[in-house]
Amino acid sequence: MIQMIHYCDPERCIACSSCVLACKVGHEIPVGVARRRVFTMYEGLPGETSFSLACQHCVEPYCLPVCPVGAITKRADGIVQTDKEKCISCRMCLDACPFGIPAFLEQEDGTISPQEKCTYCAGGPNCEDFSEKEKELYGQNRIAEGKPPLCASMCSTKALMSGESAVIKDILLQRETRRNKMREQEAPR
Numbered sequence: 001m002i003q004m005i006h007y008c009d010p011e012r013c014i015a016c017s018s019c020v021l022a023c024k025v026g027h028e029i030p031v032g033v034a035r036r037r038v039f040t041m042y043e044g045l046p047g048e049t050s051f052s053l054a055c056q057h058c059v060e061p062y063c064l065p066v067c068p069v070g071a072i073t074k075r076a077d078g079i080v081q082t083d084k085e086k087c088i089s090c091r092m093c094l095d096a097c098p099f100g101i102p103a104f105l106e107q108e109d110g111t112i113s114p115q116e117k118c119t120y121c122a123g124g125p126n127c128e129d130f131s132e133k134e135k136e137l138y139g140q141n142r143i144a145e146g147k148p149p150l151c152a153s154m155c156s157t158k159a160l161m162s163g164e165s166a167v168i169k170d171i172l173l174q175r176e177t178r179r180n181k182m183r184e185q186e187a188p189r
Helices: 018-026 092-096 132-138 165-186
Strands: 004-008 036-041 049-054 072-074 080-082 160-164
Touching: 004 049, 004 165, 018 036, 018 049, 160 165
Parallel strands: none
Antiparallel strands: 004 160, 036 049, 072 080
């Protein structure tokens, strides 16, 4: 089974927020909503670490079974999607998500928008036609065009990686092996 994932390597992330900007601009995300965020832990202290976070497209998404209207689905490739036309903005998915990812925006008329979250640049769940309506609701469908998600393609340090989990794991293993060799060479003898 293929499982598409995002992974941010905290050893490479420089908290530049290029990933956030690429997503926001590329998908015309409304002001007040972010599908991706950058966090910094221990800011200004030894061990400071930054990482980019969006929907994890979980193997077993906690959000999926709690949706009372079946608006959340998971594709065969592991991408978790929300049908904005079905979403009733109940926020049960937000309560269930261990990462606090789903976002909702209060509209000018007092109603709450349908769920906003990372689409993995795969459009929406009913997007066979690449229509303007689909693009307006979900943003670009780069996956159908054979392109990587915007966030990962704009990461200058290649900290943020998107792709098949097995491929990402191999890359991380290679990076860690190189890092360990470099640490061994730098260690005082």
